[in-house]
Amino acid sequence: MNIGENIKKINTQLPAHVRLVAVSKTKPVEALLEAYSAGQRIFGENYVQELITKQPLLPADIEWHFIGHLQTNKVKYIAPFVACIQSVDSLKLLREIDKEARKNSRVIDCLLEFGIASDDSKFGFDSQDAFEFLANEQYKNFEGIRICGVMGMGSFVDDEITTRKEYNLLFSIFNRLKNSVFVNESAFCEVSMGMSHDFGIAVAEGSTLVRVGTLVFGERNYK
Ligand SMILES: *Cc1c(COP(=O)(O)O)cnc(C)c1O
Numbered sequence: 001m002n003i004g005e006n007i008k009k010i011n012t013q014l015p016a017h018v019r020l021v022a023v024s025k026t027k028p029v030e031a032l033l034e035a036y037s038a039g040q041r042i043f044g045e046n047y048v049q050e051l052i053t054k055q056p057l058l059p060a061d062i063e064w065h066f067i068g069h070l071q072t073n074k075v076k077y078i079a080p081f082v083a084c085i086q087s088v089d090s091l092k093l094l095r096e097i098d099k100e101a102r103k104n105s106r107v108i109d110c111l112l113e114f115g116i117a118s119d120d121s122k123f124g125f126d127s128q129d130a131f132e133f134l135a136n137e138q139y140k141n142f143e144g145i146r147i148c149g150v151m152g153m154g155s156f157v158d159d160e161i162t163t164r165k166e167y168n169l170l171f172s173i174f175n176r177l178k179n180s181v182f183v184n185e186s187a188f189c190e191v192s193m194g195m196s197h198d199f200g201i202a203v204a205e206g207s208t209l210v211r212v213g214t215l216v217f218g219e220r221n222y223k
Contacts, residue, residue, distance in 0.1 A: 051064065114152050163202075
């Protein structure tokens with residue numbers, strides 16, 4: 001297992017407009033440093049406590065993306081440094097991120113997470129809620145956040161047709177938003193989808209950010 005080689009190999013499979021988020025949850029600081037030495041700068045983490053423990057031990061130019069379910073009462077711990085929160089699944093959370101970002105005089109990039117999996121046990125914005133909120137342009141008063149796109153998790157199935165359908169759905173939600181609410185906002189350009197087992201399909205369906213853990217760092221041990 002050579003993390004640097006894994007990253008190079010994945011990058012050769014990604015078109016120039018698609019960026020790799022190295023998902024480093026459960027992995028030690030040494031593993032992240034190895035990825036960093038190979039040029040990797042965007043890292044994805046799922047757990048607040050783990051992220052705030054690792055962040056001070058690693059280079060300051062890392063772009064941290066939070067990709068796990070985020071409780072509103074924990075936003076304050078990551079707001080001072082997080083570059084992007086990909087897993088924004090409610091208005092309540094969006095408001096809290098805005099508040100904490102402004103306290104830190106920052107603007108935090110956010111992606112709206114939508115539930116696209118047919119085995120839907122996962123989190124996600126209610127698209128009705130999201131569209132209503134965005135249509136009201138309330139979000140323009142949120143100076144601590146910049147909504148940069150959408151994020152979704154596919155079903156955990158080994159079935160290309162299902163995966164393709166789900167990613168296609170996320171891309172169509174992105175397009176609807178891009179062509180309406182965000183039509184004049186060039187920052188709204190990201191579609192985060194695709195993991196180790198399916199990032200090729202995700203890229204074909206329009207992904208701009210793939211979140212890859214296992215193929216970069218090896219299997220995870222949750223103990
Ligand atoms: C863990 C995780 C990933 C990476 O999964 P792999 O299968 O290891 O590539 C991607 N996205 C989210 C939201 C995750 O929690």
